[in-house]
Amino acid sequence: MKTFKEILENRHAYAKSWKAKTGRKVLGFYDTYFPEEVAYAAGLMPVRILAEHEADDVTDRLMYGNCYCTRDMLNQFARGRYDYIDGLVSIESCQWWYNAFDTTLIMFPDLFSHYLFTPDYLDARTSKDVMRSELSVFAERLEEWLGTKITDEKLDDAINVYNKNRALLRRIYELRRFDTPVILGSETMEIMLANQVMDKAEANVMLESLLSDIEKREPYQDCVRLMLLGSETYDVSLERLVESLGANVVVDELDNGTGCIANDVIPLKDRLMAIGLRYLGKPHSALKDSIWRRRQERIFQLYEDWQADGVIIAKQIYCHPHGTDMYAVWKLLRERNIPYITFERDTTLPQEETRLAVEGLISQIEPGRTRIAGWSRSGAKTG
Amino acid sequence: MNKQRWETRPLEIWGKAKELRAQWQRSINEAAERPGAMLAHGNTGEFDWSIGFDDLTVIEDNPVGAMMASKSDAFSRKCRLASEVRGWGREICGYVQNCWGSQFLGYEMDDGAFPFRDMSIPFPDPCDQHLKRGQQCMDLSPIPRWGADYPMYLGPLDPKREQAFIDHTVYCYLQIIDDIERIFDHKFDDEKMIGSLNILPALREQALRISRLMTHTPAPIGQKELYSFYTLGLLTKVDPKETLDFWTSFADEVQWRVDNHIAAVATERFRWMEAHPSPWNFLKYFRYMEKYGAVCIGSQYSHIISGPIELGEDGQFHHIQRKKPPEGQEIRTREDAFRHIFTEARGYRFKDDEYCRKWTITDFAKGFHVDGAIMPLWRGGVGCTLTRKEQGLRLSEMGVHVLHYEGSQPGDRTDLDERRFLDQLDTWMESLGLEKLEA
């Protein structure tokens, strides 16, 4: 498998072959607040559980009211797609995720599992102490399970690998700031998603070679620049649709986009504290931004830094963190006269419905611009 | 067919209950008007802030939203529309949408101005929507606002993890008191707070008496009575002493009813429990079920006033005391008091949080000798719906007949198809061979 896209599409095969090659174990996790560094230092490959879509007649027995993503995560476990996972970890985050985690454990009681409490109140003086305590409990459990010792050296190595990974991904995002970017929104999201199901050391090698390649690419033409907000995404169908309409998603404020690469672990003598502080200091997710509404200002900063023209908010149906946070996002966008559309996503993306809204947004930004479907005209490479 | 008919009669405590409720309503109305009074959004489940701060009234959005739902469909619908057009998802709990929708409209059900809150006190709860709901009152005016956590984990009690969680929570609460003193120039009364520590356990003791009595056949009172009274202990401790007296005489009356075989439903022949009430404007399903001789003996939700309870080996309910604060340790400061409160709270949280909910429900069903259970499924309200289906399966396995019906949330009638629900009740009863005893 050579490209991120291929790895994303064959992620189960990738993980299985990694296991066969290294003889090590794979740990599944759900949210980006999960401190992957600790697991990596223990010799595990942390793999994020991603939703896809498969006909689902099993989860109704166990769930009600969940968003489709968490249903599908359970569905995939039930169908044996994740049969290679050795352990499963959940953290304090969205309850639907917790539900998917907990119910999966009922189906697979022998799986190694751990629940790590990452404070929802991220900014109290004692939040870091809770985080530190939880990380050391987690580290001890991993040591006990795997029979290894998580030494400072191993933690340093993990921190380096992850910091490097985030720095490389930030470089990719930086390339999208140009008026004529060399990389499209859909390609970036494919990289982001694949990166979350990969061995980070390998990802870093691939990212470095990719970066040296794409910087040589012919840039895409200037076009309407859009920003994507909302619930986590698991595919790039929306980005592709936007591109087919002659626009481009240039930046996002998603937990699995800019949210997970914005900051690094700053090395400290107390490694676990350093890792904990990184996760507490991460841009607040919609759920954890429960006190002073920091998320909205960050959205605006990204919007300006990446010179976006408009915003697409794509929320999953039944995604309550975004259902409660949207008010403040709308208020901000309206106050600053930023054009935006909001729509809800479910298992399938209805092409024409979504097209109608996105096209309306594009034409609101650039009225009178005649379009022909396909990237070929406005998005074509120059020269 | 069971021809047994028990005697029924109304509760005598009703008058007193109404009086207490009116008193609570008055105290809120007055709080908004009294000079120097502070109105906070928050909750008083574990700790009633007004005990330390005389002029502080804490209102939760839940009872406000519930009251709207029970009184006016049209107004609460308007509130929900007001919040929907401002960006709130339709999957959000009806209580929240009603209460804060009314804030968006700027007026209340009776056309009076919406009382804006002066501060937002955290509302720790396992339900995610509680986490973010304190933001609504600060969005329209920059009022002070604090945070706190509801830390939980799976597996056995772990002293190391516990310690960090208790330190964290105590710190957060002390910070709030410091800030209120600094910002609002109100002094916190440590002595009064320490002195009140025994109120909640005493209240729970009385409530537990009632829970235990309700395991009798015929059930002396039903779910409807429990609902009417339970806010009087949980949310409305205007005068703690008076509340305690009320619950003591309530328990005494229930005891008297049991001794004299006074029943909630004269024809009791089917006992059921539920997980949640239906939307508050549709409580007539209790009466409808009585036509089949079916009595609702409560829910974990309504028996929560007893505090955390579990079924002992003697077949009777007991308080869960997994973690007691060290005996003999003197409580001198407010920090000691909070440590005491949260250490005790940590002990039982493991029995009412989502992790244990699906296991403890079988205890509940066994203890109350239920034949059936209604497990509503809410589209809005994560915490209310999480694990409901699993609970249903578990109950089913132990031979309890389970009925699931759907709706939005008790504060939101949008998705409750009332007639379909009654039809489902018919199906449930008739399929068990029970027919209506009265038209």
Place this chain on the structure above:
Amino acid sequence: MTGEFRKWPEFSWLSDTDTWKSAEKITAGIDIGTTSSQAAVFADDELFGYASIHTGADFTLAANTVIAKALASSALSVGDIGTIAATGFGRRNVLYATKTQDEISCIAKGARFIYGPAVTTVLDMGGQTTKAILLHEWDRVREFEVSDKCATGMGRHIETAAEILRVPLTEMGDRSLETENDPEPVSTTCFNFAYSEMMSLFREGYKEDMYKENEVIASYLFAVAWRILGTVGKLAPLDIGDIKIKEVLGFTGGLAKNKGITKRIERELNITAIEGKHDPQLAAAIGAALLA
């Protein structure tokens, strides 16, 4: 399901002049929706002919039929039309179109043609999607809202409701207004819930004194109207206060002809929509033709 109750009248019109012969520019707009398809032909910015038909299962066939109907007996043929702009759900099936145009711009333009320059808020209620558009005084879109996914297919679902109730679609609106007081709406979450709840209203048996059929229809259409309020209300709501929209309101789309919906929206918004000079269902097709 017989399909006899969900029918609504198709219509067409053709100018009796032959101005097109001397016209410098002939344009057409084709709007292929999920439920109905419209065509409008303009000769030098003057309406020359239009047609509105049921779309049916074959979008391409609908596209071919609707233009044929609009041109009807005139000597004008598709080949004579300079620019043909296609819009709507099925626009890709208008094989004879020379360009495509987004729905929002078309509706905005078309609404201005139908209602004149005064209209500021356009509420387009079609078979598939509800769109609320706030317009600048010139024809540029200031803001727009599209109904969410759960609310899609409003018009189509009313057709289904007519079939289940066995009440002609065209009578539903008027009959719903014959009730004394509006009953509480059925579920506003989605139309599947709405009509299942609507049918539940008959579960206790149909008795003259209990559920007058008109009240059931009223309850259903109130839910539809309430759902639409959720879309139009999103156009710049106030920080505090009831839903207000910027006057003047104009309805477009097929449901604009259902008084049971429009009257309820007007009542809730406390506003009276203006009367247009053309059939509101044609808005998108007219707009497309004008933008062509």
Place this chain on the structure above:
Amino acid sequence: MITAGVDVGLMNTKIVILRDKEVAAQRTKQSGGGGRGETVKEIWQDALKDAGIKPKDISKVVATGTGKKDVSFADKTVVEAVAAARAARFLYPESTSVVDAGADMTHVVTLGEGNTIREVVMNQKCMNGLGLVIEVMADRLGLTLDEISALAPAQGKTNPVNDGCPVFAELDALGLLNIGVDRREVAGAVTDAVVVRLSSILNDKIRPQKDTTVFIGGLAKNLAVTERLKERSGIHFLIPENAEYGGALGAAVIATDM
């Protein structure tokens, strides 16, 4: 002894007249809305005529179905699940559960000893009206129900539609039509979505047994549904010849007890 069962469904009313536990007549007619009560009376007259009897010859009439209270001449009403259970045991004494799926609700009934019922599962609201979904889609696509019933299972990878919600399924189906997918294939995709939902209801509590599960109701007549459901769930349904009359038959059987 002559008894009758009347099953007033969402779209159709079905009547079965039993003479000494043998079907003497059966009738169905479209009915709906507020005028349902009148339609029921009309078809009642037709059924009596078919059986060649007068109303007074009938000892008892039992009504069931969503419109059971509109049957003015019924001696008793029973819920759909109970009628379905009796029909299943009447037709197949060895049956252990019965699936009743029509235009409106879907019931999965697990049978107990004799005429008792162990468990009833009713569909969730998001799966309401599975029969209606197919009818609406047929109307939309210009196909008859027989044509849908005759659809062959899809070969290879096809375009799926949303299987969680009928509203979204319809939306996706229109999207497929729009990109030129053959309408039979679209109908197949919708049928698949309905089958996934049905299978989900089967999985909800006690899973029905492989060889002793009866399938009645309007959907049981649709071969495309039953065959695909069989494949997905592994259950070899027992489907009676006049499956849509299951509810009415059960009601008529109950009337013989009275």
